[in-house]
Amino acid sequence: MTAEASADSAPAAEGDAPAKSSRRRRRGGRGSGNGAANANAPAQPTAEQPASASEAHLGRESRRRRPRRENEATDRLEVPRPLHQRSRGKSGSPDHVLRSVSNDQVGPALGPIGNDRLRVIPLGGVGEVGKNMTAVECGKDLLLLDCGSKFPEEDQRGIDLIVPDVSFIAERMKNFRGILITHGHEDHIGGLPYIIPQLKSRNPIPIYGTPLALGFIERKMLEARLEKQVELIPVNAGESVKLGEMTAEFIHVTHSIPDACAIAVHTPVGTILDTGDFKFDPSPVMGDKTDEARLKRLGDRGVLALFSDTVRVETEGSTPSEKVVMDTMADVIAKAKGQVVIATFASNVSRIHMALEAAAKAGRKVAVAGRSMEQNARVSIDLGYLEPADGLLMPLDDLLKLPKEKRVIVSTGSQGEPSAALARIAAGEHPKIRVSRGDVILVSATPIPGNEDTISQTIDNLYRRGCEVVYSAVNRGVHVSGHSGRDELQHMIQLVRPKFAVPIHGEYRHMALYRELCEKNGIRRDHVALPEIGGVIEFTKDSVNQRGRIRAGNVLVDRLGDRDDGQVVLRTRENLTAEGFVLVTIVVDRATGQLIAGPELIGKGLKPELNASALREAERELRRVLERRRKGEPQYGYVAQRAKETVGKALRRRSRTRPLILPVITEL
Ligand SMILES: [Zn+2]
Numbered sequence: 001m002t003a004e005a006s007a008d009s010a011p012a013a014e015g016d017a018p019a020k021s022s023r024r025r026r027r028g029g030r031g032s033g034n035g036a037a038n039a040n041a042p043a044q045p046t047a048e049q050p051a052s053a054s055e056a057h058l059g060r061e062s063r064r065r066r067p068r069r070e071n072e073a074t075d076r077l078e079v080p081r082p083l084h085q086r087s088r089g090k091s092g093s094p095d096h097v098l099r100s101v102s103n104d105q106v107g108p109a110l111g112p113i114g115n116d117r118l119r120v121i122p123l124g125g126v127g128e129v130g131k132n133m134t135a136v137e138c139g140k141d142l143l144l145l146d147c148g149s150k151f152p153e154e155d156q157r158g159i160d161l162i163v164p165d166v167s168f169i170a171e172r173m174k175n176f177r178g179i180l181i182t183h184g185h186e187d188h189i190g191g192l193p194y195i196i197p198q199l200k201s202r203n204p205i206p207i208y209g210t211p212l213a214l215g216f217i218e219r220k221m222l223e224a225r226l227e228k229q230v231e232l233i234p235v236n237a238g239e240s241v242k243l244g245e246m247t248a249e250f251i252h253v254t255h256s257i258p259d260a261c262a263i264a265v266h267t268p269v270g271t272i273l274d275t276g277d278f279k280f281d282p283s284p285v286m287g288d289k290t291d292e293a294r295l296k297r298l299g300d301r302g303v304l305a306l307f308s309d310t311v312r313v314e315t316e317g318s319t320p321s322e323k324v325v326m327d328t329m330a331d332v333i334a335k336a337k338g339q340v341v342i343a344t345f346a347s348n349v350s351r352i353h354m355a356l357e358a359a360a361k362a363g364r365k366v367a368v369a370g371r372s373m374e375q376n377a378r379v380s381i382d383l384g385y386l387e388p389a390d391g392l393l394m395p396l397d398d399l400l401k402l403p404k405e406k407r408v409i410v411s412t413g414s415q416g417e418p419s420a421a422l423a424r425i426a427a428g429e430h431p432k433i434r435v436s437r438g439d440v441i442l443v444s445a446t447p448i449p450g451n452e453d454t455i456s457q458t459i460d461n462l463y464r465r466g467c468e469v470v471y472s473a474v475n476r477g478v479h480v481s482g483h484s485g486r487d488e489l490q491h492m493i494q495l496v497r498p499k500f501a502v503p504i505h506g507e508y509r510h511m512a513l514y515r516e517l518c519e520k521n522g523i524r525r526d527h528v529a530l531p532e533i534g535g536v537i538e539f540t541k542d543s544v545n546q547r548g549r550i551r552a553g554n555v556l557v558d559r560l561g562d563r564d565d566g567q568v569v570l571r572t573r574e575n576l577t578a579e580g581f582v583l584v585t586i587v588v589d590r591a592t593g594q595l596i597a598g599p600e601l602i603g604k605g606l607k608p609e610l611n612a613s614a615l616r617e618a619e620r621e622l623r624r625v626l627e628r629r630r631k632g633e634p635q636y637g638y639v640a641q642r643a644k645e646t647v648g649k650a651l652r653r654r655s656r657t658r659p660l661i662l663p664v665i666t667e668l
């Protein structure tokens, strides 16, 4: 299981518009009217709710214990739940467990820290899979490890993406030394387009990473017109960078993307190691093996704390090599009669590499489909990570002129994301690609928890079209995880031999199981800190303490469509429904996808322009869109997405405001 999401949801922009005017649009979000919901506007202060983390938690006034209520404001943002419940209840989720624990142990407010202590605060990626981000602070130096995003769960339909709340960092920019990136997956870099503007730095923010990760980041920054607000500084594995009194060292690890690194941060208090996402792949398809020698030397010198990826701790043994996927892909392509579509994560450069090799062997040509996949392929070729033979990789339009048995298409959408290529192909709504009997679809990913339903529906739709589908449940070789099994996690502990350990990159159960693994390897239970989002972990040379929490949590990204520049709204709990919300109710026939009732729009707290007639007009527009769909392919996620976009755009045209759109789809 990996958490790296397709980048199809990257913020879109028109590439040829002048940077200046567009940045103005983004910064002020002026196009979208009222301040509270603007892309970069801070949360609106209210009488009960202080505007900033410093007021809430850092001021002298707030040194006494804070009442419970204010801490709850930092919790997961609860979007009103749709009546139509498709996913499992969330009340028992580890996330909730973590938070309720934290509310009971609010510590003293955070002041400055001397350089005899080291403060580490996960801002995301713990008790959840996705949006990895960890703050590290020592003396007058503050830095961030990774800057990820996370896809919303099925019942968060009004939302496109979730990124961490970085108020804590924004309040301390004076000491901020930069962002260190372990690798180029979305759950480690996907937050950048939304986080960088929030940091409101006058100087460009340094971002350090390996060239491939920076290549992906550069593309994102150009799209979001943020390129002047960052300074991208390449660091190769084996190299170090000095950040105030801290030094960060990049150490090569194997993963499902080339150029992945663990990062050791050497501080006056001691060395901490963030493993990044890793496995000990004995036969990596691209790049070297994990640098075990360096990890062991670090261990010999003494490591204060190990922050380890834990997401596959439940799985015994070691994760199979990427070579297994290579062999499966070659086999499927060799046997296929029609065209082959390989769906994978847009950032999974290794899989594109494999597809190229396998296609070449079978005498086929390759094209990539999906905007983010095209862009990542281009970046990888420019930087020399992919070196396709002449003519092997073609533009999609050219490939589609070849006979079917000569085609391999690598597409986005391996999680069934409604706006990505695979779901559109499956629904017969892709503008170019048609599939039918004889074609083989290989889904080279496993569903991220929460995406099981959408990917299952996509696979069903592909079977309806007569395709053969090869996916992880029927052929285990189509995908291997990029993450360590239990034996590999243990091997890392044994190499590094840390004094303390902090499990990260996992749900609560993964972190708890990892603690057991630590105990088996001689790390005392009270030397393992189970982190929570916003929970402050403080180290001295020989102690670890958890000291309450700071403001942290979710910021919800709400976009209108893929290419609508300036349409991004960041929603926090405070401004979630600042411009009101609209419930869109649709009832469709489960078997045929035909509209049975609705769409019906119910608005609350809307601007006066959005009167009943405006809502009726949006309703009519949505009905037209839904009726245009080809019959017979119900797809919940896709309908929800279209409903949100169509209604959102219609209402925005009328009022220049962006109410929260909540699609409620019932299938009968
Ligand atoms: Zn990864």
Ligand SMILES: [Zn+2]
Residues within 6 Å of the ligand: 003, 004, 132, 185, 187, 188, 277, 505
């Ligand atoms: Zn990851």
